[in-house]
Amino acid sequence: MKNRSLKKAITLLVLLLFSISLIAGCGTRQATQDDEALQIYAAYGNTANILEAFTAATGIKAEFIDMSSGEVLSRMRAEKGKALGDVWFGGGVDSFMVAAEEDLLHPYISPESEFIDDRLKDPNGYWTGVSIVLVTFVVNKDLAETKGVPIPQTWEELIDPQYKDEILMPNPGISGTAFTAIASILQRMGEEDGWAFIEKLDANMPYYAERGNEPPQKASMGEIMIGISPDGINSQREGYPVEVIYPQDGTAWWHSPVAIIAGTDKLEKAQAFVDWTLTPEGQEILAFESPRPAVRPGVTVPDDVERLENLNLVEYDFALAAQERDRIVEQWNQRFGN
Amino acid sequence: MESKIRKLKNKVQDNLFTGMALAVPVIFVVFIIYPVMKIIGAGFFDGTSFTLAHATPLLEERGIRVLLNTARVSLLSTVGATILGIILAIGVVKGRWPGRRLFTFAAILHIISPPFIAAVVFIMLFGRRGFITHTLLGLDTSFIGWQAIVFLQILGNASIAFLVIASVLRRIDPNLEKSALDLGASRLRVFFTVTLPLMIPGILAAVVLVFANIIADFGTPILVGGGFRVLASEAYLQVLSLYNMPYASVLSILLALPCLLVLFMEKNILSDRNFYSTRLTQEEDAADQRPAFNLITLALVYVICIIYALLTLTQFSVIAIGAFTTTWGHDFSFSMRHIDIVLNQGAGSIKNSLTFAIQVALIGPFIGIVAAYYVSLKEGLYRRTLDFVAILPFAIPGPVIGISYVLAFHNPPLILTGTGLIIVLVCIIRELPISYNAGKAVFRQVAYNLEDASKDLGAGRFMTFFRVVFPLMTPAYKVGMLHAFIHTMTTIGAVIFLVTPKNKLLTFEIFSATNSGYLGLGAAFSFVLIILTLVGILVLSMLGEIPGFLKRFRKDVLVGSKRTKPEQEL
Numbered sequence: 001m002k003n004r005s006l007k008k009a010i011t012l013l014v015l016l017l018f019s020i021s022l023i024a025g026c027g028t029r030q031a032t033q034d035d036e037a038l039q040i041y042a043a044y045g046n047t048a049n050i051l052e053a054f055t056a057a058t059g060i061k062a063e064f065i066d067m068s069s070g071e072v073l074s075r076m077r078a079e080k081g082k083a084l085g086d087v088w089f090g091g092g093v094d095s096f097m098v099a100a101e102e103d104l105l106h107p108y109i110s111p112e113s114e115f116i117d118d119r120l121k122d123p124n125g126y127w128t129g130v131s132i133v134l135v136t137f138v139v140n141k142d143l144a145e146t147k148g149v150p151i152p153q154t155w156e157e158l159i160d161p162q163y164k165d166e167i168l169m170p171n172p173g174i175s176g177t178a179f180t181a182i183a184s185i186l187q188r189m190g191e192e193d194g195w196a197f198i199e200k201l202d203a204n205m206p207y208y209a210e211r212g213n214e215p216p217q218k219a220s221m222g223e224i225m226i227g228i229s230p231d232g233i234n235s236q237r238e239g240y241p242v243e244v245i246y247p248q249d250g251t252a253w254w255h256s257p258v259a260i261i262a263g264t265d266k267l268e269k270a271q272a273f274v275d276w277t278l279t280p281e282g283q284e285i286l287a288f289e290s291p292r293p294a295v296r297p298g299v300t301v302p303d304d305v306e307r308l309e310n311l312n313l314v315e316y317d318f319a320l321a322a323q324e325r326d327r328i329v330e331q332w333n334q335r336f337g338n
Numbered sequence: 339m340e341s342k343i344r345k346l347k348n349k350v351q352d353n354l355f356t357g358m359a360l361a362v363p364v365i366f367v368v369f370i371i372y373p374v375m376k377i378i379g380a381g382f383f384d385g386t387s388f389t390l391a392h393a394t395p396l397l398e399e400r401g402i403r404v405l406l407n408t409a410r411v412s413l414l415s416t417v418g419a420t421i422l423g424i425i426l427a428i429g430v431v432k433g434r435w436p437g438r439r440l441f442t443f444a445a446i447l448h449i450i451s452p453p454f455i456a457a458v459v460f461i462m463l464f465g466r467r468g469f470i471t472h473t474l475l476g477l478d479t480s481f482i483g484w485q486a487i488v489f490l491q492i493l494g495n496a497s498i499a500f501l502v503i504a505s506v507l508r509r510i511d512p513n514l515e516k517s518a519l520d521l522g523a524s525r526l527r528v529f530f531t532v533t534l535p536l537m538i539p540g541i542l543a544a545v546v547l548v549f550a551n552i553i554a555d556f557g558t559p560i561l562v563g564g565g566f567r568v569l570a571s572e573a574y575l576q577v578l579s580l581y582n583m584p585y586a587s588v589l590s591i592l593l594a595l596p597c598l599l600v601l602f603m604e605k606n607i608l609s610d611r612n613f614y615s616t617r618l619t620q621e622e623d624a625a626d627q628r629p630a631f632n633l634i635t636l637a638l639v640y641v642i643c644i645i646y647a648l649l650t651l652t653q654f655s656v657i658a659i660g661a662f663t664t665t666w667g668h669d670f671s672f673s674m675r676h677i678d679i680v681l682n683q684g685a686g687s688i689k690n691s692l693t694f695a696i697q698v699a700l701i702g703p704f705i706g707i708v709a710a711y712y713v714s715l716k717e718g719l720y721r722r723t724l725d726f727v728a729i730l731p732f733a734i735p736g737p738v739i740g741i742s743y744v745l746a747f748h749n750p751p752l753i754l755t756g757t758g759l760i761i762v763l764v765c766i767i768r769e770l771p772i773s774y775n776a777g778k779a780v781f782r783q784v785a786y787n788l789e790d791a792s793k794d795l796g797a798g799r800f801m802t803f804f805r806v807v808f809p810l811m812t813p814a815y816k817v818g819m820l821h822a823f824i825h826t827m828t829t830i831g832a833v834i835f836l837v838t839p840k841n842k843l844l845t846f847e848i849f850s851a852t853n854s855g856y857l858g859l860g861a862a863f864s865f866v867l868i869i870l871t872l873v874g875i876l877v878l879s880m881l882g883e884i885p886g887f888l889k890r891f892r893k894d895v896l897v898g899s900k901r902t903k904p905e906q907e908l
Binding site: 037039040041045048062063064065066067071074075078079081082084085142143174206207208209210211213214216217218220221222223224231234235238239240241337 | 458462561664756835
């Protein structure tokens with residue numbers, strides 16, 4: 001008898017464990033449906049702190065996940081018809097352009113966007129730029145000192161043989177930073193000279209990184225001397241011995257936008273978020289948490305963010321670059337791909 | 339009256355068992371075959387017509403290079419990791435050195451540090467400014483290239499091989515070896531003619547596991563490969579950067595082929611031989627103190643074990659240092675700033691990771707073992723098909739299975755995207771082959787006549803399963819449960835497309851922190867993840883002891899009372 005009740009006990013235990021986990025599973029699901037927090041796909045820096053400030057200012061709860069622009073785009077395409085995210089915050093403007101073309105975005109012209117330069121926003125309101133991203137050299141000072149080489153200040157200096165195997169850039173097919181850098185060189189120098197220059201640059205690269213964040217990371221850890229990346233200030237703030245160089249012969253740049261994802265069921269909250277990121281307060285917090293120049297004039301930015309007027313920004317035709325993207329990447333891959 | 343109730347109960351139990359038997363094929367079809375069909379559809383079909391257009395890039399020079407790279411790295415790493423796993427297993431199971439039980443724990447510690455953090459740690463140790471290579475030895479080396487991939491793969495996967503092989507090795511009857519020794523065979527001869535053959539099911543299971551794991555891993559090649567491309571990283575990047583699902587699907591299908599080949603090899607080798615061992619208990623046989631090998635071999639094995647344990651310890655220490663210092667690898671002053679962020683902003687992720695991991699750990703192995711048992715009862719083509727399907731999730735790289743789940747479960751009839759359930763499901767399916775294989779490996783060693791005996795004595799199928807088969811499966815369940823828990827805690831590839839802001843996971847936090855250059859924060863998240871995983875493993879291990887405890891309890895307390903009234907049981 002006892003033996004049988006023991007058997008029962010085991011069976012019961014198994015069933016109990018099952019039901020617990022099932023109930024727990026349903027609980028999670030229930031919460032997803034009830035909770036009204038804004039769901040944000042972010043390709044930005046320090047989004048957690050930015051959203052805390054947003055919630056404090058507006059009372060709207062928001063949750064986010066970090067992804068690269070490519071990931072966001074892949075996801076939105078896979079989720080087409082039933083969006084799981086409400087807002088796409090930050091990333092490469094070319095990805096936003098593609099998304100707008102594929103009807104993945106919900107147009108919205110924020111009342112705040114009248115203060116933003118026309119070049120930095122989509123005329124139909126599919127996306128609005130929130131900050132300027134600058135393509136810089138992230139240079140490990142210790143390594144440069146040990147090797148006894150000067151810290152390069154221009155693209156032209158980068159092709160010097162003394163930097164052989166010391167420069168890391170991502171594959172432009174993968175990274176918006178690298179693509180903007182390459183396309184800027186081509187627009188600045190013209191096709192023929194541009195490709196010739198890229199070829200010389202290629203001679204100094206040991207390989208091409210497969211993630212946009214590998215170059216600044218490797219430069220921080222002293223694995224490589226120079227990383228091409230917009231994120232050097234973060235590494236600097238973290239305490240790594242890196243210097244951020246804005247190339248004097250042409251600093252490539254783009255604007256990192258915000259957009260509402262088509263099919264959202266929290267349109268008003270999503271619009272509130274877009275509005276907030278463009279207000280002076282929002283702009284200030286954005287510039288502070290993720291150290292980049294603001295798009296709205298007259299906003300106070302932290303000291304370690306370079307003033308745009310001090311920089312030699314490349315005259316960059318975004319529409320042209322977007323048109324030519326496939327050709328450029330293809331041509332690059334043929335000649336330099338890993 | 340009594341017999342009527344018993345009949346009814348048997349009937350209920352039989353129906354329950356039939357239910358489980360039905361559930362297995364249904365789960366296979368809905369959560370494995372259906373998403374896989376979606377991938378194949380994407381890779382080789384334009385609408386409804388078959389096409390090979392998406393496969394042509396592979397025939398170009400770059401495609402061929404990727405194939406060769408994949409072959410080189412995966413073969414070398416698999417051989418290395420398996421051999422290291424065998425050595426570690428022998429050292430721990432056959433050795434008598436102090437602290438060898440702790441070693442199992444060290445091996446687990448090794449698996450649970452997330453791959454991208456392991457790569458960062460090893461760059462800090464062996465890289466150009468690495469602590470060991472540069473600061474201590476003054477070298478100017480670089481921890482980049484295919485050798486670095488192989489090194490990390492061997493280290494990481496040896497733990498997996500070790501766990502699988504050790505669990506099989508523990509069940510080998512030492513009397514067989516003892517007899518051989520008594521009959522005058524040399525130790526070496528005993529090892530190669532008795533021990534090693536008995537280990538083969540475990541070794542092969544480990545090879546399948548490790549090989550599939552390595553060939554599907556995209557993180558390590560991307561992090562330390564330095565532009566060295568393999569199929570998995572290529573597929574990942576195709577999905578990520580280009581959303582080229584057709585080409586990525588072709589690559590995934592290609593990744594599946596060698597895995598299937600290894601699988602068939604495993605089967606064919608095993609089908610020719612019988613692996614019998616009638617030993618059912620795991621009780622240590624303390625009487626025999628004779629070492630299994632001569633001293634030099636043993637010393638070598640121990641040295642390897644110790645180096646491995648040291649590496650593990652170093653890896654963990656470096657992560658711990660990173661979590662509690664101002665700037666990881668640069669400024670070593672004590673700081674709680676990273677941990678503070680983890681405990682505040684990361685609280686939701688911690689909760690999600692734990693919840694999902696516990697669910698997967700409890701349900702996953704159950705399904706895997708039930709499936710293994712169910713499949714073992716079947717014959718012929720049906721059995722081979724089920725067997726193939728159960729292992730299939732191995733062969734599909736994480737991100738691709740993630741995307742396939744989005745494609746399969748985003749629209750009616752079954753909408754699961756955006757829920758936590760889909761994450762749990764994808765982890766269960768990803769872990770299915772492990773508990774399934776572990777179950778199968780144990781099955782092979784156990785004589786089937788035990789089960790027949792139970793049936794002959796009048797036990798129902800359900801009762802036989804729970805009373806005879808399931809207890810035998812305890813080691814497999816333990817392996818499966820631990821793996822399921824660890825995998826869910828540390829996985830990123832499979833869930834990267836399924837995670838929503840609501841369902842953020844710890845690995846995701848590590849990934850994005852490290853990705854954005856907040857290495858210290860990444861280390862802090864990893865530290866918390868490792869600690870939580872360790873605690874989870876401890877708790878689950880205790881759960882795994884329950885059947886053994888119940889058995890002893892029954893033996894000690896109940897057998898006596900049974901003897902007094904034997905007719906009641908009959």
